């Protein structure tokens with residue numbers, strides 16, 4: 001396959017604050033494809049900083065976030081949602097006039113409230129959320145293809161169309177499709193597509209763990225594919241997910257309320273032996289899955305959607 005044409009760098013200097021899965025994947029992709037000039041990274045622990053250099057996630061590391069943002073044209077906050085405000089307070093006085101600040105947090109409304117008030121005038125804030133991840137975390141978990149064919153949602157608040165356009169170009173160059181959304185809408189959509197499903201997976205695995213004590217490890221020994229999928233999701237980072245739920249409370253609770261009602265209806269159908277209800281329900285959900293595949297949203301999992309009975 002022909003290599004992409006060389007392009008002008010999109011930012012001369014990028015600062016990545018927090019060097020885990022998302023920052024690591026960004027750093028590797030930006031470096032691999034020569035998208036930016038210099039990448040400066042920072043993390044709290046010296047060990048993470050030294051791993052970042054060893055793996056080439058960034059060109060240089062600094063001990064503090066304040067040092068990392070010096071002269072940076074783009075600063076990306078890649079820390080858990082609950083840490084965004086502390087980090088912003090630390091970097092704000094050191095930002096270069098005209099710089100763009102962005103983030104990759106899984107929640108947008110609360111992050112905007114935590115970050116925007118502390119930024120100086122003349123700095124554009126363009127919040128972003130790549131809809132791509134794994135259950136792994138930390139500097140060794142990143143890989144440059146993470147964002148390929150995934151959405152990245154931007155939720156710009158102020159009036160900085162050029163800054164938003166340049167950031168969108170960076171995400172596209174990293175492999176993503178980019179869309180723009182209102183922050184509240186983003187949080188409601190993500191409550192359905194990501195946050196509530198994670199809570200349900202955590203619960204299912206927790207229930208199985210309780211049962212394990214009763215059935216003496218049979219749950220783990222004979223765990224089938226469905227349960228294994230839940231365990232992958234439920235292995236996701238506890239700090240990240242604690243912060244997601246604490247910061248997207250209303251939307252997540254609303255979806256969980258609806259989920260509980262549907263669960264009760266299915267429970268009743270099972271108790272009453274109402275096969276029609278169950279069949280109609282599962283037919284509807286299967287159509288949703290097929291719709292996702294037909295829309296090309298699962299191209300990284302080629303076996304999905306193949307070979308199932310009609």
Ligand SMILES: NC(=O)c1ccc[n+]([C@@H]2O[C@H](COP(=O)([O-])OP(=O)(O)OC[C@H]3O[C@@H](n4cnc5c(N)ncnc54)[C@H](O)[C@@H]3O)[C@@H](O)[C@H]2O)c1
Pocket residue numbers: 017018019020021022023043044045048078079080081083086087104105106107129130131132133134135136137138139141237240244
């Ligand atoms: N993991 C995913 O699937 C995923 C996907 C999209 C967006 N996100 C969002 O991206 C952000 C980063 O997630 P990740 O998966 O890269 O996490 P990660 O745990 O792999 O990395 C987080 C980094 O932030 C640092 N950090 C944690 N608390 C901090 C604090 N109080 N002050 C300074 N640094 C701190 C950690 O040491 C680590 O370097 C989160 O806001 C998360 O919601 C995650």
Ligand SMILES: O=C(O)C(=O)C[C@]1(C(=O)O)C=C[C@@H](O)C=C1
Pocket residue numbers: 105106130131132133134135193194195233
């Ligand atoms: O694939 C996974 O492991 C994920 O959970 C990734 C996932 C998601 O729910 O899709 C998780 C949280 C993010 O904010 C975005 C992506």
